[in-house]
Amino acid sequence: MLHLSSLDVNHGFSLFPVNVNFQVIPGYDYALRVTPTASGDFRIICNEFCGIGHHTMVGRVIVVDEKGAPVADNASARVTSGAGS
Amino acid sequence: MNTIAVSPSRTCPVTGRIIFRSAERLVQANAVVAVVSLLVGAIAALLLVLTRWQAVHLLPAVWYYRLLGVHGMNMLIFFIIYFEMAVLWFAGTVLLNARPAAPRFGWFNFGLMVLGTVLVEWAQWSGRADVLFTSYPPLKAHPVFYLGVILFAVGALLVTCQFFATLVIAKREKSYEGSMPLVVYGAVCAAIIAVITLVHGAMVYIPTFLWSLGVIPAVDPQVYRLLWWALGHSSQQINVAAMVAIWYMLGALTVGAVVLNEKVSRSAFVLYIMFISMASAHHLLVDPGFSFGVEDREHLVLHVHGRAGLHGARLHGAGGHGAGHAVARLQ
Numbered sequence: 555m556l557h558l559s560s561l562d563v564n565h566g567f568s569l570f571p572v573n574v575n576f577q578v579i580p581g582y583d584y585a586l587r588v589t590p591t592a593s594g595d596f597r598i599i600c601n602e603f604c605g606i607g608h609h610t611m612v613g614r615v616i617v618v619d620e621k622g623a624p625v626a627d628n629a630s631a632r633v634t635s636g637a638g639s
Numbered sequence: 640m641n642t643i644a645v646s647p648s649r650t651c652p653v654t655g656r657i658i659f660r661s662a663e664r665l666v667q668a669n670a671v672v673a674v675v676s677l678l679v680g681a682i683a684a685l686l687l688v689l690t691r692w693q694a695v696h697l698l699p700a701v702w703y704y705r706l707l708g709v710h711g712m713n714m715l716i717f718f719i720i721y722f723e724m725a726v727l728w729f730a731g732t733v734l735l736n737a738r739p740a741a742p743r744f745g746w747f748n749f750g751l752m753v754l755g756t757v758l759v760e761w762a763q764w765s766g767r768a769d770v771l772f773t774s775y776p777p778l779k780a781h782p783v784f785y786l787g788v789i790l791f792a793v794g795a796l797l798v799t800c801q802f803f804a805t806l807v808i809a810k811r812e813k814s815y816e817g818s819m820p821l822v823v824y825g826a827v828c829a830a831i832i833a834v835i836t837l838v839h840g841a842m843v844y845i846p847t848f849l850w851s852l853g854v855i856p857a858v859d860p861q862v863y864r865l866l867w868w869a870l871g872h873s874s875q876q877i878n879v880a881a882m883v884a885i886w887y888m889l890g891a892l893t894v895g896a897v898v899l900n901e902k903v904s905r906s907a908f909v910l911y912i913m914f915i916s917m918a919s920a921h922h923l924l925v926d927p928g929f930s931f932g933v934e935d936r937e938h939l940v941l942h943v944h945g946r947a948g949l950h951g952a953r954l955h956g957a958g959g960h961g962a963g964h965a966v967a968r969l970q
Binding site: 562563564579580581602603604605606607608609 | 700701704769770771773775776777778860861
């Protein structure tokens with residue numbers, strides 16, 4: 555379960571390279587049940603202008619495969635192993 | 640020195656139309672300010688492109704965002720609406736051989752719009768409104784920014800009312816015969832869309848202005864988004880309707896084009912007014928927003944597919960009020 559909330563202003567939750575783009579409005583707790591279908595290194599980017607530091611608001615989600623092996627840098631995320639449901 | 644006796648109107652040597660000087664000056668003033676706004680917006684655009692172009696990377700972040708806001712306001716609000724005002728003064732008077740309704744009041748409204756524009760530009764260029772074009776609360780700008788937009792919108796709304804009054808005068812004084820010309824009809828459609836747009840602008844910015852002054856405690860970010868896009872997107876529709884009307888005019892004036900079927904053209908304008916407003920809603924559809932009273936929000940299921948099906952995730956969205964978390968976390 556992925557919880558998204560904001561304490562200050564509107565933010566965006568974009569998960570690259572998959573096509574996920576979520577609006578995070580203050581005052582809510584958005585709970586997203588996420589079922590990864592591939593392992594990889596996914597990047598979080600704030601996709602709603604939130605102030606001068608907006609472009610520095612980034613993060614990552616690492617999905618490991620069945621063997622538990624962490625995936626190396628994979629911004630392009632062309633994952634072939636461990637793609638499950 | 641020009642010593643021609645002062646006459647309220649002249650006859651155009653090319654088209655033979657009666658042009659009232661009082662209307663002509665309003666057309667000129669609005670069109671000039673429109674083009675100046677376009678220039679400011681275009682200069683900002685050039686600087687933005689030179690920043691996004693990584694090899695140049697011209698501006699620091701703060702100026703990039705600042706000019707992004709300047710670009711949005713100048714292109715999508717000031718340029719479009721000033722030009723629309725010029726079209727309304729032109730279509731209402733020149734094309735109907737009519738005198739303008741209350742031209743002095745027209746100057747007062749033009750003054751309101753210019754004052755609003757100057758306040759917005761000042762707030763943006765001085766770094767008091769680094770909130771982009773959308774200015775989504777709770778991101779807050781200086782009250783002068785919101786006040787400027789309100790003054791501009793009220794001025795434009797009053798000019799639009801003067802356009803409708805000019806049409807009434809033309810009809811009453813029988814300055815034209817038969818049904819309204821197609822170009823004026825198109826301008827009427829643009830004016831109706833302008834009313835929808837500007838009323839929403841006032842509706843959204845008046846509470847936001849009061850919030851920025853501390854008079855009211857908060858503006859709901861979702862209500863704001865909903866109403867704001869009826870301004871932010873619809874402003875373009877004003878221009879589209881006006882532009883099509885002007886195309887008809889240019890076709891007739893330059894090559895003597897005759898409209899294939901006036902009824903079809905007029906029906907298209909009506910359909911445009913009726914359905915184009917919905918286009919604004921696409922800004923609201925992409926994200927979770929207002930629910931439609933669905934009790935079980937587990938039903939809000941977003942299927943997300945990755946490239947070539949190799950990767951992706953299935954999301955089950957469940958939004959609701961709850962304790963705030965500063966960061967996203969995995970459970």
